[in-house]
Amino acid sequence: MVTPEPYGKPMPEAAARGGRWSRLATGAELAFMAQVIVAGAVFLATSGMRDDHGTGFASGTDVLKVLVGGLPLLVLAGCLHWALFSLPATALARLTGSPRWETARVVPCAAAVTAAHAWWVTALWDVPFGWAAAWIAGTGALPLVAAWHARRRSLWWGAMLARIGALTGITLLAALAGAFLQARTGWLGYEPPRLERDQYAGNWVGSGGAHRLRLDGNGAAEAGNLPLEDRSTTLWDACSGTGTWAFEPKGAAGGPRSSGGARSSGAARDRVTLTIEGCGRMVDWRIGGTAARPELFTVLDASDGRRVVTLHRP
Structure with a gap:
């Protein structure tokens, strides 16, 4: 069926006029990129609410490198x-x-595409289907809203x-304003937990079991592949053996120290x-x-940056 124009030339229906395949999801890719940028900004803005392990914010140069290198x-x-x-x-x-119910059909069609991708993800990796579907649907909601807005308003990419x-x-x-207010x-x-000395006693593991530490209540310690303070003086970066351990509460420990012995920024910790x-x-x-979930950590200085090693309860 066609609608005649005033001069007798046939005009396609509205659905056909706006139905080019290249315009079915106009702006969806822009919305996806925008939400990733905003998520990264919110993550940085709320970093003061999480444990940064005394490393603090990355320098402006590092952030610029990430932005420039990650844009493509x-x-x-x-x-x-x-x-x-x-x-x-x-x-x-x-x-x-x-075309009448096309907008309403986007939701079940998007659910079908989500299920197909979630099944593909679970087949390749050991990821629960529900989590995979939730991540795919969550990242796809705003792009579909943007595509619906562009199609409804007949908007081009620009x-x-x-x-x-x-x-x-x-x-x-x-x-940015929220980060400034939170910092001020x-x-x-974030505040590190305060544990009594007896609460440190027990087994601690890290890096998939590569690092091990057992602390006894009487002061004995057993280390398994734990890093050394000055790794340049030996042939190995880590050491294992038995010995003793001491607990220094926050008041006595002062500011946290890096692996090289220098004080680093941040609040004092036990x-x-x-x-x-x-x-x-x-x-x-x-x-x-x-x-509820305490951990022991240390920050190691390496040639390519600083590396955080954590130990947790098994």
């Missing part, structure tokens, strides 16, 4: 998400019925870029010091995590 990958990820999720969902919605860019900029400014007020700031026979000076371990 982000663009590629946005295009892949558009091709693998947004476009199939909107295409199925159009092919499965009339118009969507302007709208999504403006919303992203406003959100980033809000995240300390609202919901510390566990080890003396293992034949190993030389061992690194100090500081308390982190939460009271």
Whole structure:
């Protein structure tokens, strides 16, 4: 069926005029990239509410390197998400019925695409189907909303870029303001747990069992492949053996120390010091995590940056 134009030339129906395949999900890739950028900004803005293990914020140069180096990958990820999720969902919605209920059909069609991708993920990796489906659906919701808005308003890519860019900029400014207020007020700031000496006694493991530590209540300690304080003086970076351990509460321990002995930024933490026979000076371990899930950690200086080693209860 066609609708005649005033001059007698046939005009396609509205669904056909806006039905080019390239415009079925206009702006979905932009929305995907925007939500990744905002999620990263919120993660950085709320870092003061989590345990940073005394490492603090990355320098401005490091952040700039990540942004510049990650931009091409982000663009590629946005295009892949558009091709693998947004476009199939909107295409199925159009092919499965009339244009009248096309918007309503996007939801079940998106659910079908989500289930297909979740099944594929669980077949390749040991990931629960429910978690995979939740992540896929969560990352695809905003791109589909953007595609629906573009199709409803007949917007091209440039118009969507302007709208999504403006919303992203406003959100980033809000995240920056929130980070500033959190840093100034300390609202919901992270505080390391305070444990009694007897609560440290027991077994601690890390790196999939590669590092082991057993602390007895009487002061005896058994270390398994734990890092040394000065690794340049020996042929090995770690050492194993038996010895003793001492507990230094926050008041006596002072500020946290890095593996090189220098004080690092951040609040003082309780510390566990080890003396293992034949190993030389061992690194100090500081308390982190939460009271319900405490952990011992140390920060090692390496040629390519700083590495955090954590031990937790098995």
